[in-house]
Amino acid sequence: xRSTLVHKWLDRPRYGRKFWAVAAALLGSLAFLLFQGGxxxxxxxxxxxxxxxxxxxGQWSGIKRTHGTRTMPAAEGNSSFEAGTTIRIKVxxxxxxxxxxxxxxxxxxxxxxxxxxxxxxxxxxxxxxRRADWEYRxxxxxxxxxxxxxxxxxxxxxxxxxxxxxxxxxxxxxSVLPQTIPIRDWQQYNQMMKxxxxxxxxxxxxxxxxxxxxxxxxMYGDRISRIHWNATAKTGTWKSKExxxxxxxxxxxxxxxxxxxxxxxxxxxxxxxxxxxxxxxGSHRSLALGLVSSGKDNTFFEARQGHNQxxxxxxxxxxxxxxxxHPIRTVLKDKVQRFAPGSFITIISSVSGEPMLQLMQWLKQxxxxxxxxxxxxxxxxxxxxxxxxxxRGIVCYPIQQLSELPAQLGGRNG
Numbered sequence: 178x179r180s181t182l183v184h185k186w187l188d189r190p191r192y193g194r195k196f197w198a199v200a201a202a203l204l205g206s207l208a209f210l211l212f213q214g215g216x217x218x219x220x221x222x223x224x225x226x227x228x229x230x231x232x233x234x235g236q237w238s239g240i241k242r243t244h245g246t247r248t249m250p251a252a253e254g255n256s257s258f259e260a261g262t263t264i265r266i267k268v269x270x271x272x273x274x275x276x277x278x279x280x281x282x283x284x285x286x287x288x289x290x291x292x293x294x295x296x297x298x299x300x301x302x303x304x305x306x307r308r309a310d311w312e313y314r315x316x317x318x319x320x321x322x323x324x325x326x327x328x329x330x331x332x333x334x335x336x337x338x339x340x341x342x343x344x345x346x347x348x349x350x351x352s353v354l355p356q357t358i359p360i361r362d363w364q365q366y367n368q369m370m371k372x373x374x375x376x377x378x379x380x381x382x383x384x385x386x387x388x389x390x391x392x393x394x395x396m397y398g399d400r401i402s403r404i405h406w407n408a409t410a411k412t413g414t415w416k417s418k419e420x421x422x423x424x425x426x427x428x429x430x431x432x433x434x435x436x437x438x439x440x441x442x443x444x445x446x447x448x449x450x451x452x453x454x455x456x457x458x459g460s461h462r463s464l465a466l467g468l469v470s471s472g473k474d475n476t477f478f479e480a481r482q483g484h485n486q487x488x489x490x491x492x493x494x495x496x497x498x499x500x501x502x503h504p505i506r507t508v509l510k511d512k513v514q515r516f517a518p519g520s521f522i523t524i525i526s527s528v529s530g531e532p533m534l535q536l537m538q539w540l541k542q543x544x545x546x547x548x549x550x551x552x553x554x555x556x557x558x559x560x561x562x563x564x565x566x567x568x569r570g571i572v573c574y575p576i577q578q579l580s581e582l583p584a585q586l587g588g589r590n591g
Contacts, residue, residue: 239274239307240281240343243330247285247347260320260356260450268311268328270301270345278303282331283311290322290496318353320446320495325349355446355453355494358579362587363458365548365572366428366521392416427465427480427517430455431509433526434472434501440527444552445499448525450579451550453494455523460487468493471508472501477515504528506536518544527552529562537571549573 206225210218248267258264268285272278280302287295295316301309328345392408399417408416432452439445452468459466460483467480468490476493478486501508505526516522522545526533529551540547549566553559553575566573574585 237274238276238278238332238341239272240278240330240332240341242274243270243272243343243345245270245328245345245347247325247328247349249351256350257352257354258318259354260446261317262353263317264315264351266297266313266315268313270303270309270311270328270330272303272307272309272330272343274307278307278332280332281309283309284329284331285313286326287315287323288326289319290324291498320353320355320449322495323351323353325351352492352495354491356450356579357454357457358450358582360454360458360583360586362583364587427467428459428521429467429469429480429516429523431469431505431522431524431526432497433505433524433528434470434497434499435504435526435528436499436502438505438526438528439499439552440554442499444527444554447576447579448527448552449494449497451525451552451576451582453491454579454582456487456490460484469508469512470494470497471503471512472498477512479515480520504532506532506539509536509540513540513543513545516543516545519546521546521548523548523550525550525552527554534565534569537566538569541569541571547571551575553577 203225206218206222210222246269248269249264250267251265266285268283270281270283272281280300283299283301285297287297289295297313297315299311299313301311303309325347328347330343330345332341333339392405394414394416396417403417405416430452432448434445439448456466456468458464463482465480465482466486468476468478470476470478470493478490478493505524505528509522522540524533524536524547526549533549537547537549549571551559551562551573555577559575563573563575574582576582576585
């Protein structure tokens with residue numbers, strides 16, 4: 178019991194030098210009044226007493242009970258953004274009480290999952306209703322999950338002697354997806370599909386069967402024979418029949434997450450953006466794509482169609498890092514047994530030279546169709562590596578910027 182009281186006494190807030198200085202001034206003016214007397218002593222004591230009461234009332238300024246809101250006007254309820262986006266944030270604060278507050282220092286923070294922090298600070302002057310509004314813009318955000326921490330509010334008395342703090346609990350999370358770019362055509366993929374299925378469709382790489390697989394929303398250009406009249410009558414909106422598609426060779430996107438595979442973090446960000454863009458392309462064309470992504474988390478997505486697969490892959494790509502201790506060939510040795518012969522394997526990596534060449538030849542020996550999307554380092558001659566792969570019947574797409582991807586895949590860059 179005695180030790181508990183001692184701990185409580187030690188843990189109680191200690192007053193600083195400013196407090197004791199004001200207390201000493203008040204006691205001094207009181208002593209001056211008691212021992213000296215006179216109008217001057219009385220005036221000095223009254224002034225010090227009023228100042229002390231004013232400073233004491235600062236403890237009930239209301240800053241500790243501040244409440245407010247944080248909104249993103251342009252987001253319209255969406256909590257997912259694409260990398261490179263700047264977000265406009267609006268903060269509204271209300272401070273209860275009556276004690277005059279000349280200004281408030283406000284600090285808002287965004288915390289990335291990997292520990293990186295973005296801090297935003299400003300000084301606000303509350304209006305006569307003790308309300309304050311603040312708008313700010315974030316810098317271009319990088320890929321990842323972000324959490325808004327509590328908002329810190331700090332105010333001082335008009336003399337700047339004492340500081341009063343408050344916090345507003347407004348925890349909020351947002352997701353920043355990898356940057357993507359629309360891909361109109363993938364020439365090599367379409368040529369492979371034509372060779373497999375002997376037809377020349379390029380807009381839909383997969384032919385439909387006559388087997389109905391479900392109902393989907395009506396799309397402009399659908400034939401009248403595709404309209405599902407029963408579903409349209411029940412829902413009141415146009416519905417079309419969804420047919421099953423022919424079975425095609427599986428396609429797998431392999432994202433190299435090797436610790437030493439990339440010289441620059443921006444190269445890995447480009448690799449992730451390319452993977453996300455390919456899955457966006459596959460989702461729009463109902464292609465069955467799978468993903469091999471091995472690092473500290475060993476993730477494998479079987480090749481499937483549908484928006485659900487696309488969504489799951491994007492959620493995975495939000496937090497991936499180049500943290501795999503093993504080379505990409507070691508990773509694929511564990512996965513290639515799951516691949517059916519004839520599968521189309523697209524490797525996204527900045528590795529070139531003999532290690533990648535051996536991997537490509539090994540995949541061909543396993544009856545796979547390999548392809549290399551090369552994150553080409555700047556100031557590196559590309560012709561030698563491209564000719565080395567093409568002489569062995571392997572297609573390579575050198576990419577230095579995401580904007581180059583559509584033209585390279587479409588075969589319009591030579």
